[in-house]
Amino acid sequence: MDKVKNLMKKLAALQAGNIKEQEPLKNHTTWKIGGPAALFFEPSSVEGLEKAMKAIVAEEVPWFVIGKGSNLLISDNGIQGVVIKLGENMTELIQDGETLRVGAGYSLIRLATIMSKKGYSGLEFAGGIPGTVGGAVFMNAGAHGSDISQILQRTRVLLPDGSITWYTKEEMHFSYRTSRLQTEQGICLEAEFLLKKGDREKITKEMQANKEYRRHSQPWNYPCCGSVFRNPLPNYAGKLIEEAGLKGHTIGGAQISEMHANFIVNIGEAKAADVMNLISYVQKTIYDKYGIKMVPEVELIGESSF
Structure with a gap:
């Protein structure tokens, strides 16, 4: 200390x-x-x-x-x-035609909304993802068949020694919900995206449809973190958990959502240990039933109490 x-x-x-x-x-x-x-x-x-x-x-x-x-x-x-x-002080937005430079603290939903209204395509998938640009780059966030790697050109990264470098899309080693920042220490400071000018009405309509899909299929009326497990492709995590009859299963203040089985919701003063026990219960049940290993998408952080 x-x-x-x-x-x-x-x-x-x-x-x-x-x-x-x-x-x-x-x-x-x-x-x-x-x-x-x-x-x-x-x-x-x-x-x-x-x-x-x-x-x-x-x-x-x-x-x-x-x-x-x-x-x-x-x-x-x-x-x-x-x-x-990384919050409001890291939200610079510079647009040069179809190229955007965006601070890591910028809201991804806000960015997607602004650019769709301007008639720029590429961020429609992000209309309902509740994170920042920096977090989205770190996780290679995605939905609706697209992800950050599809539009990112390069990202500015602060390394632990205090130096700053730019990584190209290729250097970020993107794959499904993965980037090099998950294995090497570094902080995304800003990202450069390449969008495409298009039909504003069509782009706005597609993004709104994505938002509506999320609103009607995901339990944002309770505190939650987004999807808990990576999809064990070609299977889908939510479908496997639902078919195993686990919807509504509760440990302490944590519950597998009745609305979407790949969401765990905090229904009242849930502890991290409650969520972790529920994650372990899902992993054991799905492995015993289908022989499939469920890998968390959520990051588990801090002094061990799990």
Whole structure:
């Protein structure tokens, strides 16, 4: 904890952003689950984040990055390090014709909505994905037959040594819900997308249809993180879980959604341990019944309480 205290003093001296101690992470996740972060830091700018990262690395404090907090299951014991939140101060948007440069903290839904109204195609799939641009790049987020890798040209990444580099689409090593940022430490600062000018009415209609599909098929009336399991292609996670009769199964405050079986919802003060036990129960049931291994899409983060 001495390192954390030292880091807090350094970050305060740098005046690089807002700092909080023991911040409850359930206030920053869409599941409304998660213990405290020893340090919680919101950089005021890319430059502020650069300075802060040098201090974090010098003090050898573990770090983790969040955006809107979707697709995350954070331990009830929290994170004994520094959590960096990329938010409103990292939302620059520059458009040059069909090319966009977008800050990592920008809302993906907002971006998709704005560009569809302008008549630019490529982001229709993202109309209902509840995350940031940075999180979407990290996960290669996708839906409706498309994903981030289809439109990304390159991404600007802050490396742990404080240097900044650009990775091309090829260098990001994208695959299904995967990128190199999941295996190598680095923070997406901004992304460059290539869209296509098209028929505004047709683009808006397609995105609205995608939004409506999500609204009617997914349980956003309860705190949830999005899809819990990766689809074990050619099968679909939700279909397997539903066919196994697991819809509505509840452990503690966590429940497999009655609306969509690949969603686990927080129906009342759920703990991370409740969700993890439910994930394990699904994995065992599906493996015993079908011989299929279910791999979580959600990231499991923090001091072990799972």
